[in-house]
Amino acid sequence: MTKKLSDPKNTIELIKQNQFAFKKKFGQNFLIDGRVLDRIVQGAGITKEDDVLEIGPGIGALTQVLCEAAHHVRAVEIDRELIPILEKSLSDYDNVDVINADIMDTELRDLYPGPFKVVANLPYYITTPIVMKLLESDADIESITVMVQKEVAERMQAAPGGKDYGVLTLSVAYHAEAEIIANVPPNCFMPRPDVSSAVIKLRRRSEPAVTPRSPDHMFRLIRAAFSQRRKTLINAVSNDVSLGASKAELEAALQELGLDTRIRGERLSLQDFSDLSDILTA
Numbered sequence: 001m002t003k004k005l006s007d008p009k010n011t012i013e014l015i016k017q018n019q020f021a022f023k024k025k026f027g028q029n030f031l032i033d034g035r036v037l038d039r040i041v042q043g044a045g046i047t048k049e050d051d052v053l054e055i056g057p058g059i060g061a062l063t064q065v066l067c068e069a070a071h072h073v074r075a076v077e078i079d080r081e082l083i084p085i086l087e088k089s090l091s092d093y094d095n096v097d098v099i100n101a102d103i104m105d106t107e108l109r110d111l112y113p114g115p116f117k118v119v120a121n122l123p124y125y126i127t128t129p130i131v132m133k134l135l136e137s138d139a140d141i142e143s144i145t146v147m148v149q150k151e152v153a154e155r156m157q158a159a160p161g162g163k164d165y166g167v168l169t170l171s172v173a174y175h176a177e178a179e180i181i182a183n184v185p186p187n188c189f190m191p192r193p194d195v196s197s198a199v200i201k202l203r204r205r206s207e208p209a210v211t212p213r214s215p216d217h218m219f220r221l222i223r224a225a226f227s228q229r230r231k232t233l234i235n236a237v238s239n240d241v242s243l244g245a246s247k248a249e250l251e252a253a254l255q256e257l258g259l260d261t262r263i264r265g266e267r268l269s270l271q272d273f274s275d276l277s278d279i280l281t282a
């Protein structure tokens with residue numbers, strides 16, 4: 001029987017035996033708390049019916065728990081040095097494949113023919129690009145349950161008006177419903193990260209939350225509105241010449257929507273941005 005890696009003693013032993021040195025450049029902070037591992041898998045709602053993509057299995061602590069709960073696990077790990085370690089730590093399971101690749105270069109549609117769920121303790125240096133790749137993918141991804149930096153989780157599920165509300169909030173809201181399911185302190189990892197972490201679950205919508213005439217225009221508008229947060233929406237957006245919207249046009253559009261002409265971008269909902277975009281592209 002392979003030892004459970006959720007016990008930190010076993011993690012340390014495996015790392016020593018294999019003379020493994022943590023690589024900062026790959027964001028390697030391994031989970032060493034069994035309760036957190038269980039909470040992630042339970043929060044993701046994994047059952048024996050589910051196929052799961054894990055990004056960055058490390059030495060396999062979360063992978064082991066996923067193998068117990070899921071039908072099948074496909075784990076994509078960039079670090080070649082971890083592959084022989086994973087072969088050992090996962091040798092008890094015949095429902096797992098480890099792929100040595102960069103997730104950013106992986107064709108997600110090819111991973112499973114049917115629907116699958118994503119579960120991961122993400123490397124923090126590349127969290128947003130990975131989450132956006134998953135959300136924008138045409139692969140049949142049902143949900144994404146991931147450990148991220150606490151601050152990033154808060155930006156993903158922020159409400160309008162606050163400092164956390166911005167481009168990331170609206171990009172996530174367009175594709176998914178976000179819910180923080182656990183807060184995780186640094187001492188649950190080895191080595192300890194400098195920041196606190198949180199597990200967030202993103203349930204992908206079958207249709208986007210709003211249907212502007214041009215989603216591309218709406219997101220360019222959103223980026224312009226938040227590029228200078230302290231400015232009013234009219235000033236920030238009219239400064240972006242590529243959008244071609246004059247102050248007068250923006251003022252008329254806000255009035256048509258019943259919004260204050262001195263409003264800042266952080267007060268607008270995704271629906272407001274969609275409506276504003278439609279007026280400006282009409």
Ligand code: SAM
Nearest residue numbers: 026029030031056057058077078102103121123
């Ligand atoms: N899942 C393990 C755990 O919870 O203990 C390890 C999590 S660690 C925060 C992140 C993992 O992602 C590391 O194993 C790292 O080597 C891997 N990784 C980093 N960048 C990656 C990438 N672009 N593609 C795939 N894996 C990556």
